[in-house]
Amino acid sequence: MARYIGKRLLLAALMAVLASCVIFLIANLVPGDPVLAQLGDVAASDPAIVARWRAKWGLDLPLWERYGIFLTGLLHGDLGISIATHRPVLDDIRQYAPATIELATIAFLLSLVIGIPLGIAAAVRRDGWIDSAARALSLLGVSAPTFWLAFMMLAIFYGGLGWAPGPGRIDPIAFPPEGPTGLFLIDSIWSGDWEGFQDSLAHLVLPSIVLAAATIGLITRTTRAAMLDSLQQDYVRVSRAKGLHEWAIILRHALPNALVPVVTLGGLAYANLLAGAVMTETVFAWPGLGRYTFTSAAALDFPAIVGITLVVSITFLLVNLAVDLSYALLDPRVRR
Amino acid sequence: MSAPLDVSIGAPGIAVPAVAAPSRLRRRLRRYGPAWVGGGIVIAWVLVALLAPWISPYHPDAVDVSIRLRPPSLAHWMGTDTLGRDVFSRLLHGARLSLAAGFTVVILGAAIGTTIGIVAAWTRGFGDEALMRLTDLVLCFPPIILALAIAAALGIGPLNTILAMLVVWWPKFARLARALALVQRSQEYVEAATVLGLRPRRILARHILPNTLGPLAVLVTLDLGNAILTFAGLSFLGLGVIPPMPEWGSMVAEGRELVEQWWVAAFPGLAILTVVVGFNFCGDGLRDWLDPRSRSR
Numbered sequence: 132m133a134r135y136i137g138k139r140l141l142l143a144a145l146m147a148v149l150a151s152c153v154i155f156l157i158a159n160l161v162p163g164d165p166v167l168a169q170l171g172d173v174a175a176s177d178p179a180i181v182a183r184w185r186a187k188w189g190l191d192l193p194l195w196e197r198y199g200i201f202l203t204g205l206l207h208g209d210l211g212i213s214i215a216t217h218r219p220v221l222d223d224i225r226q227y228a229p230a231t232i233e234l235a236t237i238a239f240l241l242s243l244v245i246g247i248p249l250g251i252a253a254a255v256r257r258d259g260w261i262d263s264a265a266r267a268l269s270l271l272g273v274s275a276p277t278f279w280l281a282f283m284m285l286a287i288f289y290g291g292l293g294w295a296p297g298p299g300r301i302d303p304i305a306f307p308p309e310g311p312t313g314l315f316l317i318d319s320i321w322s323g324d325w326e327g328f329q330d331s332l333a334h335l336v337l338p339s340i341v342l343a344a345a346t347i348g349l350i351t352r353t354t355r356a357a358m359l360d361s362l363q364q365d366y367v368r369v370s371r372a373k374g375l376h377e378w379a380i381i382l383r384h385a386l387p388n389a390l391v392p393v394v395t396l397g398g399l400a401y402a403n404l405l406a407g408a409v410m411t412e413t414v415f416a417w418p419g420l421g422r423y424t425f426t427s428a429a430a431l432d433f434p435a436i437v438g439i440t441l442v443v444s445i446t447f448l449l450v451n452l453a454v455d456l457s458y459a460l461l462d463p464r465v466r467r
Numbered sequence: 468m469s470a471p472l473d474v475s476i477g478a479p480g481i482a483v484p485a486v487a488a489p490s491r492l493r494r495r496l497r498r499y500g501p502a503w504v505g506g507g508i509v510i511a512w513v514l515v516a517l518l519a520p521w522i523s524p525y526h527p528d529a530v531d532v533s534i535r536l537r538p539p540s541l542a543h544w545m546g547t548d549t550l551g552r553d554v555f556s557r558l559l560h561g562a563r564l565s566l567a568a569g570f571t572v573v574i575l576g577a578a579i580g581t582t583i584g585i586v587a588a589w590t591r592g593f594g595d596e597a598l599m600r601l602t603d604l605v606l607c608f609p610p611i612i613l614a615l616a617i618a619a620a621l622g623i624g625p626l627n628t629i630l631a632m633l634v635v636w637w638p639k640f641a642r643l644a645r646a647l648a649l650v651q652r653s654q655e656y657v658e659a660a661t662v663l664g665l666r667p668r669r670i671l672a673r674h675i676l677p678n679t680l681g682p683l684a685v686l687v688t689l690d691l692g693n694a695i696l697t698f699a700g701l702s703f704l705g706l707g708v709i710p711p712m713p714e715w716g717s718m719v720a721e722g723r724e725l726v727e728q729w730w731v732a733a734f735p736g737l738a739i740l741t742v743v744v745g746f747n748f749c750g751d752g753l754r755d756w757l758d759p760r761s762r763s764r
Contacts, residue, residue: 146607153604157617258497274743276696276716278703279736282723286733290726402609409611410700414723424612425704428619436616444608451607 139455143448147441150448151205154440155198159433188214201437210438215430220438223423229313230300231412231419235404238339242346243397249347250354250393254362255381265355269348277407281341281414288337296333298416305330338415342408346400353396357389364388391458398454402447502752508745516562523556527713536728546730548721554731557713558738564625564714565742568707569695572632576694577687579633580640585671585679587641588648599645602638610635611697618706628707632697643686647679654678681757689750692743699739715739 185191189200204211210220253265288295300315301307308327310318316335319327361367362385370380405420412421420439427435515522524544531551539546545554587598605613618631651657652675660670701707702716710717715735722731 146604149604150607154608154616157620270744270747271740274692274696274740274747276699276703276719276736276739276743278700278716278723279719279732279739282719282732282736283729286726286729290729405609407609407611409615410703413704424615428615429705431619436619440608440612440616443612447609448607 135459136456139452143452146448147445150444151202151437151441152198154437154444155201159194159197205441210441211434213427213432213435213438215427215432215435220435223435224420224439224442226313227418227420227423230417231405231408231421233314233316234335234338234342234411234417234419235401235408237335238342238346238404239397239401241339242343242350242400245343246347246350247354247393250351251358251381251386253351253355254358257359262355265351269351272344272346272348275344277341277345277410278414280344281338281411284337284341285414295337296330298414300334300417301327301330302334338411338417341415342404342411345407346404349396349400350393353393354389357392358385361385361388394457395454398450398457402450405443405446498755499752501748502755505745505748505750505752508741509749512562512566512742512745515559516566519559519563523553523559525553525556527557527560528552528711529556536725536731538728539730545734546728548718548731549725554718554734557718558715558735560713561715561718561735561738562742564708564712565695565699565716565739568625568629568632568698569691571629572636572694572698573687573690576633576636577640577683577690580637580642581644581676581679581683583637584641584644584646585648585675588645588652589667589671589675595645598641602641605635605638606642608635611700614697614701615704615706618701623706623709625708625712628698628701632694632701636694639690640683640686644679644683647682648675651675651678685750685754685757688746688753692746692750695739695746696743 182191189197192200201211208221210224212218213220213223216223249261249265249268253262256262284295285298289297296302305327308315308319308322308324308331310321312318312321315331316328319325319331358381362381364385367380367385370384375384407421408417408419409421409425411417412419413425416422420443423435424439424443426432427439529552531547533551534543534547535549535551537543537547537551543553543555545558548554548557583598583602587595614628614631614635617634618628621627621631657670657674660674665674698707699714699716699719702714703720705717705720708714708717715738718735719732722728722733722735725731
């Protein structure tokens with residue numbers, strides 16, 4: 132087992148280094164020029180200003196020298212300075228990450244709580260009305276454009292019915308809850324701010340449903356397929372022959388074995404939620420990493436783009452690694 | 468998960484409550500009905516895209532600020548947007564770019580990916596290792612983030628966005644094609660062809676490729692909806708098209724602040740939804756048809 136983990140860790144580290152190289156090249160070799168995006172037409176037409184600006188951000192150095200500076204910084208935990216916000220990229224990421232982590236985690240829990248029972252019910256009553264409903268729901272979930280779903284939710288439940296609060300993490304006139312984590316739900320409990328907790332929770336409802344929509348369908352379908360598979364295994368037949376209660380068979384014997392592929396998929400889905408929050412955050416004015424990614428991409432803010440892609444892809448790698456390891460724990464055959 | 472053993476005897480359906488045996492017609496409808504509906508939707512949208520200039524009631528870019536933000540009416544079936552343009556006409560024209568972008572990305576991505584995958588499976592050794600690590604490298608980036616970064620760097624416009632999507636699109640086809648080709652490679656007919664002295668290129672193109680086409684076709688069909696969604700998403704973020712070009716994603720973006728005038732954003736999004744549902748139905752049907760075992764899934 133230790134050798135397996137060591138091998139996987141080494142491979143992940145290698146991939147992270149390669150990924151940094153690739154993303155740096157993409158960001159620096161493309162024709163887009165941040166000069167125009169940052170300076171504006173008038174200043175960009177003056178060669179002296181442009182030259183000074185390029186020198187300030189190190190854009191006049193040769194490519195390999197820039198990569199060297201980037202790597203040196205990286206090893207010191209420094210991702211460079213954002214051209215657009217003039218702040219260290221790492222500080223920006225630290226500031227925006229909690230909003231996305233909170234949203235993605237709630238959406239993930241939501242998709243597990245809905246997806247797994249729905250998948251079990253669909254498999255047990257196969258071809259029944261629950262199965263058909265689950266199928267329709269997952270089809271709509273993966274087919275609806277996230278940004279459109281977000282808009283419709285806002286238009287119906289905020290604009291039309293007035294049941295849900297508007298965009299943002301909290302009420303515009305409220306103060307954010309104080310606490311160490313930046314996750315408003317936890318911070319408000321930590322500081323005993325009951326109103327803040329309710330406010331944050333209410334603001335989370337719509338965006339997390341929207342973000343979870345596609346994942347719910349994915350989890351439901353995987354659970355259903357895996358349950359159908361394990362309900363046909365010999366040990367289920369043996370349990371039946373022994374006269375066990377049907378629900379005991381389903382929950383104690385069939386489900387644990389069916390959960391193995393769900394764990395794999397669930398891990399990947401969580402990583403995808405973190406990354407896929409771009410659309411949801413844009414519509415819900417959610418001050419998270421997704422919106423930060425989008426604004427820095429639009430402004431051609433290279434240090435920020437490189438930094439965030441690196442952080443997100445390393446998170447991706449780590450989640451993948453964790454999934455593989457948990458897979459090895461759940462299924463001894465994989466370890467070889 | 469281990470595959471269920473084929474040797475298991477007896478009816479596996481004990482878990483399933485006995486259902487009255489459906490008639491043959493009902494069974495076929497249940498199995499292929501959605502696929503026919505999906506095919507109908509897709510064909511309808513393709514026709515709309517081809518005929519848009521002739522069937523639209525108005526010019527898609529005709530601005531008339533005196534009738535801006537009118538709700539749906541007999542004159543304007545889906546209302547008008549902030550510039551008084553007819554949403555219905557723009558939606559019909561928007562089908563052109565959305566479908567074209569989806570088909571281009573998936574077909575080119577599949578062609579590139581399949582070539583890489585099959586070549587990797589055939590060469591094995593160092594070439595295989597190098598190509599597959601390259602695939603892993605692209606797959607370790609979240610696709611939408613990478614596409615967003617590349618598209619933003621290349622600049623706004625449909626061609627640049629398609630190019631950015633292609634960079635992240637081919638790896639899944641490479642993986643699938645390699646896995647399929649590895650299975651085929653060890654089949655006897657390939658050995659026979661090798662013994663007969665056929666050149667590798669001919670074996671790859673004439674023997675291995677045709678046998679891997681089925682599952683690839685399923686992935687292509689299911690992926691078309693996915694590509695249309697991603698393209699619309701990038702347009703929504705302002706990358707796919709240069710305004711005033713009508714495109715569904717950017718139309719939703721134009722209406723996203725207008726919660727009161729819901730029709731500006733609601734209808735283009737509905738168009739995306741229907742087209743994606745259509746492709747998903749088709750893909751599922753195609754998979755059931757090609758692989759009867761998948762029906763239980």
